[in-house]
Amino acid sequence: MHNSVSAAGAMLLLALALTAPQPGAQSGALQNDNHTPLAAAGQAHSHRRGAMKLLLENAEGAQINLWKPDLTRLPLTIEHGIVTLPATGVDNYHALVIERDWGYLHETLIRYLYLHGKPSGHSTSELTAAEKSSFEIVPDPVPREHQHYRSDQQWRFQVRFKGAPVAHLPVELLSSYGSRLSAVSDERGLVELRLPDDFPQIETGRRDRRGAEFTLSAELSKGGITYQTRLYAEYRVNPSHWHSLELGILAGGIGMLAGGLIGRLAVRSSR
Amino acid sequence: MSPWKNVSVLRKLVQLGAFLFLVYGGSLTGYYLEDKLSGALPALSCAYDMQGADLCTLIPFQHQMDHRLGEAIAGGGNLMLGLMPTLITLATFLILFAVLNKAFCGWICPLGTFQELLHNLGQKLGLQRVESLPSATVQRIRPVKWLILLLLVFGLPLLAGIGWVNHDLGDPFCKICPSRILTTLANAESTELYVDSASSSTLVLSILANLLFGVMITLALTVRQPFCRICPMLALHAVFRKLGMPRLVKHAVPRCDRCGLCAKACPMDIREIHSEMQKRDVTFEDCTLCGRCVEFCPDKEVLQLRYLGFPVFSADPAYFKQRKQAQRHWENTTLLDRRKSGTGKAGITPP
Numbered sequence: 295m296h297n298s299v300s301a302a303g304a305m306l307l308l309a310l311a312l313t314a315p316q317p318g319a320q321s322g323a324l325q326n327d328n329h330t331p332l333a334a335a336g337q338a339h340s341h342r343r344g345a346m347k348l349l350l351e352n353a354e355g356a357q358i359n360l361w362k363p364d365l366t367r368l369p370l371t372i373e374h375g376i377v378t379l380p381a382t383g384v385d386n387y388h389a390l391v392i393e394r395d396w397g398y399l400h401e402t403l404i405r406y407l408y409l410h411g412k413p414s415g416h417s418t419s420e421l422t423a424a425e426k427s428s429f430e431i432v433p434d435p436v437p438r439e440h441q442h443y444r445s446d447q448q449w450r451f452q453v454r455f456k457g458a459p460v461a462h463l464p465v466e467l468l469s470s471y472g473s474r475l476s477a478v479s480d481e482r483g484l485v486e487l488r489l490p491d492d493f494p495q496i497e498t499g500r501r502d503r504r505g506a507e508f509t510l511s512a513e514l515s516k517g518g519i520t521y522q523t524r525l526y527a528e529y530r531v532n533p534s535h536w537h538s539l540e541l542g543i544l545a546g547g548i549g550m551l552a553g554g555l556i557g558r559l560a561v562r563s564s565r
Numbered sequence: 566m567s568p569w570k571n572v573s574v575l576r577k578l579v580q581l582g583a584f585l586f587l588v589y590g591g592s593l594t595g596y597y598l599e600d601k602l603s604g605a606l607p608a609l610s611c612a613y614d615m616q617g618a619d620l621c622t623l624i625p626f627q628h629q630m631d632h633r634l635g636e637a638i639a640g641g642g643n644l645m646l647g648l649m650p651t652l653i654t655l656a657t658f659l660i661l662f663a664v665l666n667k668a669f670c671g672w673i674c675p676l677g678t679f680q681e682l683l684h685n686l687g688q689k690l691g692l693q694r695v696e697s698l699p700s701a702t703v704q705r706i707r708p709v710k711w712l713i714l715l716l717l718v719f720g721l722p723l724l725a726g727i728g729w730v731n732h733d734l735g736d737p738f739c740k741i742c743p744s745r746i747l748t749t750l751a752n753a754e755s756t757e758l759y760v761d762s763a764s765s766s767t768l769v770l771s772i773l774a775n776l777l778f779g780v781m782i783t784l785a786l787t788v789r790q791p792f793c794r795i796c797p798m799l800a801l802h803a804v805f806r807k808l809g810m811p812r813l814v815k816h817a818v819p820r821c822d823r824c825g826l827c828a829k830a831c832p833m834d835i836r837e838i839h840s841e842m843q844k845r846d847v848t849f850e851d852c853t854l855c856g857r858c859v860e861f862c863p864d865k866e867v868l869q870l871r872y873l874g875f876p877v878f879s880a881d882p883a884y885f886k887q888r889k890q891a892q893r894h895w896e897n898t899t900l901l902d903r904r905k906s907g908t909g910k911a912g913i914t915p916p
Binding site (some may be wrong): 386413414415416417418419435436438439440499500501533536537538539541542543545546547548549550551552553554556557558560561563564 | 595596597598599600615693694695696697698699746755756758759760761762763764771772775776777778779780781782783784785786787788791
């Protein structure tokens with residue numbers, strides 16, 4: 295990282311991002327109108343359609359846009375460090391894009407949010423394909439509707455500058471619990487990362503609904519300008535902690551035996 | 566008989582094409598749900614299959630009962646708004662359904678195709694198979710699909726939305742549906758073959774799902790279409806079958822009394838096709854419009870598959886003779902070369 299960037303000292307920070315949640319609690323910066331935490335920024339199994347609030351730190355001079363599924367943009371303002379995400383009335387992923395230009399430094403934060411409403415009629419692939427900022431990390435793909443990022447899952451992301459893939463660029467992942475991973479983009483600008491399985495105090499066999507945050511960040515220098523980008527997302531505990539494949543196979547095997555037996559009985563009785 | 570004139574062979578080709586498209590066609594249509602063809606397919610193409618081209622209508626129905634109508638009732642909201650997504654899904658379903666009617670079961674459904682292939686495998690392995698289930702058994706099984714439709718597709722999800730049962734019962738049919746396990750396994754994903762200890766509800770449902778999947782696999786080797794007989798999609802089709810353009814039509818003749826080959830050919834054991842002497846439209850509630858009864862009807866134009874009233878395939882004595890021969894050849898050829906068929910009655914069991 296360039297010294298000049300580090301010295302800036304007032305980088306954009308989504309307050310939700312790197313706050314380790316207490317066990318049993320949800321990451322707590324996205325809030326609904328009642329200021330109660332919304333676990334998954336619209337990715338939770340909730341169909342609330344009201345406005346949401348987002349805490350944003352060090353955001354002086356930042357431009358905030360909410361990209362709707364049809365790629366129209368809704369400019370948002372920040373008041374007392376809080377960005378209010380209005381109900382757009384449209385179902386599907388939206389992209390919250392926060393940008394700030396210092397001249398020598400261009401910062402971008404992006405978060406994909408699933409908001410509920412009427413069917414959008416647009417594929418999420420349109421939103422991910424669009425150039426939302428000059429330098430961005432794009433999920434490839436975003437977890438499908440009703441799906442989530444889960445710990446210990448492999449996911450792919452693409453680094454793009456002005457819409458074109460950026461090869462051989464270091465990308466770093468940092469989780470709420472302090473896990474740090476790094477990778478380098480390939481020729482197509484793609485990086486694959488296995489999300490850390492770092493939720494503490496997981497009890498095998500017991501459902502765990504916790505969510506935490508991870509950020510993917512990258513930095514690029516072009517024409518004397520340093521571009522920084524961060525992708526924020528939520529990930530959840532992998533259900534393999536309370537799903538048993540072995541017992542599933544056993545139950546399936548017992549079913550097969552039972553089916554064979556029923557079949558034999560049926561053959562006998564049909565004679 | 567040329568395979569290209571054999572309706573069962575043509576149907577199998579359509580089924581295999583539909584299977585490949587619906588289970589692996591996501592690369593053609595797109596990854597996200599918005600990319601899928603309809604989101605309300607009248608066949609068990611599972612949304613849990615990330616590579617699928619479409620998803621079955623039972624998924625949105627459960628989801629809408631839980632999150633739209635149920636929550637509208639619980640919250641005292643506008644019921645019409647709560648019901649609107651369900652009506653839109655139903656309308657989409659009906660537009661598709663009108664085109665193929667119950668042939669979605671007999672020609673398109675990946676799970677139906679899988680069971681037919683298993684039964685073919687049973688025949689090729691030389692297993693003793695059931696020609697027809699006893700009438701009393703068929704009668705006892707028939708209400709089960711209605712119970713599953715009312716309870717698991719609409720009832721429990723609605724109660725989950727209202728808050729009377731826990732949210733793990735928000736999509737109970739998906740949790741036991743063999744198509745979920747089949748289509749994900751077909752994509753080399755074992756993530757749906759699990760026992761879920763999250764709650765007592767998920768534990769029971771996941772054990773039931775795996776048991777049901779196992780039972781279906783081995784039972785299909787000897788009994789035709791075991792899961793289809795209790796499938797809620799079959800029940801949903803039955804409700805709207807009068808709106809479909811393809812129909813099975815019968816012009817009964819006195820000889821029908823003494824024949825009954827049509828009922829023996831039927832993979833769903835619908836004996837009413839044989840016994841019905843008055844009604845012209847014999848698209849009964851369990852019919853999948855597979856056309857086997859027409860193939861094995863020896864009398865000219867007694868049974869017909871009609872589309873918008875126009876005959877597209879009619880019973881024909883010459884076709885029957887050739888088809889019977891082809892069937893005998895099929896039955897007598899097994900992988901183990903036992904030179905005998907499971908049922909020993911050529912012309913009846915499915916190729």
